[in-house]
Amino acid sequence: MSRVYQERAIDRHFAAFICHQATGRVSELFRLVVSLASSAVGQGSSCLNLQDIAEESIVIENKEFRLPRLDALMELLKSATVVSFPGGHFRPLVLDATGRLYLYRYWHYEQELQRTILRKAGAAFDNIDETILLDALERLFPSSGRRESDRQKDATVFALRRQFCVLSGAPGTGKTSTVVRILALLREQKWGMKQRIAMAAPTGKAAARLKTSISDIKRTLDCSDEVKSAIPDDVVTIHRLLGTISGSSRFRHSASNPLPFDTVIIDEASMVALPLMSLLVTALKADARLILLGDHNQLASVEAGSVFGDICSAGSDNNASPLSNSMVLLEKNYRFHPGSGIAEISRAVNEGLEREAVSLLKRSRSSGVTWQELPAPEELQHALANKAVEGFHSYLDAASPAEALERFDRFRILCALRDGPYGVSGLNRTVENILARKALISPASTFYRGRPLMITVNNYAMRLFNGDTGILFPDPENGGSLRAFFFAPDGEIRSIAPERLPQHETAFAITIHKSQGSEFDRLLMLLPPIDSEILTRELIYTGITRAKESVEIWANEEVFCAAVKKQTKRSSGLHF
Numbered sequence: 032m033s034r035v036y037q038e039r040a041i042d043r044h045f046a047a048f049i050c051h052q053a054t055g056r057v058s059e060l061f062r063l064v065v066s067l068a069s070s071a072v073g074q075g076s077s078c079l080n081l082q083d084i085a086e087e088s089i090v091i092e093n094k095e096f097r098l099p100r101l102d103a104l105m106e107l108l109k110s111a112t113v114v115s116f117p118g119g120h121f122r123p124l125v126l127d128a129t130g131r132l133y134l135y136r137y138w139h140y141e142q143e144l145q146r147t148i149l150r151k152a153g154a155a156f157d158n159i160d161e162t163i164l165l166d167a168l169e170r171l172f173p174s175s176g177r178r179e180s181d182r183q184k185d186a187t188v189f190a191l192r193r194q195f196c197v198l199s200g201a202p203g204t205g206k207t208s209t210v211v212r213i214l215a216l217l218r219e220q221k222w223g224m225k226q227r228i229a230m231a232a233p234t235g236k237a238a239a240r241l242k243t244s245i246s247d248i249k250r251t252l253d254c255s256d257e258v259k260s261a262i263p264d265d266v267v268t269i270h271r272l273l274g275t276i277s278g279s280s281r282f283r284h285s286a287s288n289p290l291p292f293d294t295v296i297i298d299e300a301s302m303v304a305l306p307l308m309s310l311l312v313t314a315l316k317a318d319a320r321l322i323l324l325g326d327h328n329q330l331a332s333v334e335a336g337s338v339f340g341d342i343c344s345a346g347s348d349n350n351a352s353p354l355s356n357s358m359v360l361l362e363k364n365y366r367f368h369p370g371s372g373i374a375e376i377s378r379a380v381n382e383g384l385e386r387e388a389v390s391l392l393k394r395s396r397s398s399g400v401t402w403q404e405l406p407a408p409e410e411l412q413h414a415l416a417n418k419a420v421e422g423f424h425s426y427l428d429a430a431s432p433a434e435a436l437e438r439f440d441r442f443r444i445l446c447a448l449r450d451g452p453y454g455v456s457g458l459n460r461t462v463e464n465i466l467a468r469k470a471l472i473s474p475a476s477t478f479y480r481g482r483p484l485m486i487t488v489n490n491y492a493m494r495l496f497n498g499d500t501g502i503l504f505p506d507p508e509n510g511g512s513l514r515a516f517f518f519a520p521d522g523e524i525r526s527i528a529p530e531r532l533p534q535h536e537t538a539f540a541i542t543i544h545k546s547q548g549s550e551f552d553r554l555l556m557l558l559p560p561i562d563s564e565i566l567t568r569e570l571i572y573t574g575i576t577r578a579k580e581s582v583e584i585w586a587n588e589e590v591f592c593a594a595v596k597k598q599t600k601r602s603s604g605l606h607f
């Protein structure tokens with residue numbers, strides 16, 4: 032069967048540019064393969080695996096190409112003057128021996144990342160005082176005889192003894208609790224108080240959440256006040272950690288100007304794309320300890336790469352991998368009691384058991400999950416009316432900006448798409464209509480009291496980043512004039528005049544992609560009525576696991592089931 036290839040302008044221009052660089056005549060087939068390589072990166076892969084297109088029939092602008100066998104495709108590429116091989120001279124494309132075709136930049140990022148991680152995974156610290164360590168382990172993980180808390184202990188030991196450690200688990204499996212104990216154990220070592228420790232997350236929101244959790248958890252630890260107060264809880268964004276340079280995409284810290292930290296902890300690591308992760312690990316000191324926290328079942332990064340997933344697969348599937356001693360999977364959920372709807376459904380979704388997930392959804396009304404058949408577009412406003420008023424009135428009634436921001440996280444609408452009645456734009460309009468009818472908001476102008484908004488670009492000068500969420504609210508300190516309030520990563524509140532806001536959009540409803548790194552008490556998740564590539568198991572799982580108390584899903588059963596069956600496939604050459 033033929034595959035229709037809808038070529039994006041960016042891929043067409045890239046292919047044209049590369050063909051222009053090549054000496055000699057290049058075939059139309061070569062141009063197509065280069066365009067497909069660029070498109071693969073656009074879809075999240077770090078390379079184009081030629082095995083996936085060999086012998087395929089691809090239709091582009093009504094012209095059909097029958098692609099040759101893998102060996103013939105590789106020959107075609109090797110003969111081009113713009114294609115190099117690993118270890119060869121710089122050329123814009125790199126083809127490896129197994130048929131992965133890279134844009135040079137991504138090949139370089141992968142090589143640097145893989146080399147650094149493998150080196151760290153093989154490096155152990157020889158300065159650990161085992162007596163202190165074992166004593167502290169007994170105290171900080173009181174023996175419960177449960178395998179899961181043993182896993183948290185294993186992770187702690189790995190993290191202390193080795194330069195590289197990965198902890199993966201769903202929300203509520205104790206990743207933060209474990210990391211706080213790791214920090215306590217580090218501080219209790221004789222040299223521990225001198226350790227320079229940094230913690231970072233991909234978004235300001237995730238950084239703020241980690242900071243709050245660490246502050247809460249460290250108070251409960253069985254250790255001295257001196258150690259408690261030496262456990263840092265300052266969490267920054269990864270961009271801030273690396274030091275952005277105004278007007279440049281480069282960072283201040285790199286291999287030639289390494290970060291000054293002995294231990295670096297990265298939360299929500301599944302959200303970190305290949306380029307940023309590569310720049311981060313290569314900017315570490317040669318003997319720095321790196322601890323990655325995340326959930327490998329979640330959506331991969333928006334940009335190219337599936338670094339955290341690739342690391343976790345290598346570490347958990349293959350005992351011979353050097354990463355198998357660096358990797359711990361946490362499976363027991365301490366936040367949701369066994370039998371909780373959210374825990375059960377996310378398990379079924381993760382295991383690809385779509386029918387079981389639907390039947391759990393349909394019958395577990397009492398345990399925090401609810402299912403409703405998707406209303407038709409013309410019924411949406413009516414169907415959403417009570418939900419929207421119930422979910423949003425409390426923050427709109429708040430007495431102060433801080434209270435509004437805090438209350439706004441109690442409820443959110445998540446959707447898969449951007450456009451259409453079931454996408455971000457349509458749902459935000461619908462919610463605005465509902466709340467306006469109830470006189471809860473007056474959206475006569477763009478900037479109205481209570482408008483929630485999400486920043487959609489990175490603005491380093493204003494310290495506002497893609498995904499940051501704020502609310503327009505009267506400023507009590509400024510005569511009640513309307514300002515946009517945001518939680519800064521340090522938990523403080525900052526405000527900005529609405530006219531100065533960088534690009535943003537209304538945020539009663541947000542995409543599941545943009546919800547990564549956030550958690551809400553209650554959620555309403557709507558899927559579109561027609562299946563699409565974007566609907567995958569990882570998307571559904573990520574959406575459901577954003578809820579702390581309850582989740583309601585509005586969807587058509589076939590669309591939900593098709594999504595749960597579909598796993599994201601990203602090509603990458605990372606090999607550990």
Ligand SMILES: Nc1ncnc2c1ncn2[C@@H]1O[C@H](COP(=O)(O)OP(=O)(O)OP(=O)(O)O)[C@@H](O)[C@H]1O
Binds near residue numbers: 179200203207244366
């Ligand atoms: N071994 C344990 N025994 C009992 N309770 C635990 C254990 N580990 C964690 N918890 C509790 O489980 C809850 C969730 O823990 P924690 O916040 O560390 O999870 P998390 O994986 O970091 O979640 P999130 O990703 O949402 O931040 C907390 O209330 C914590 O006190």
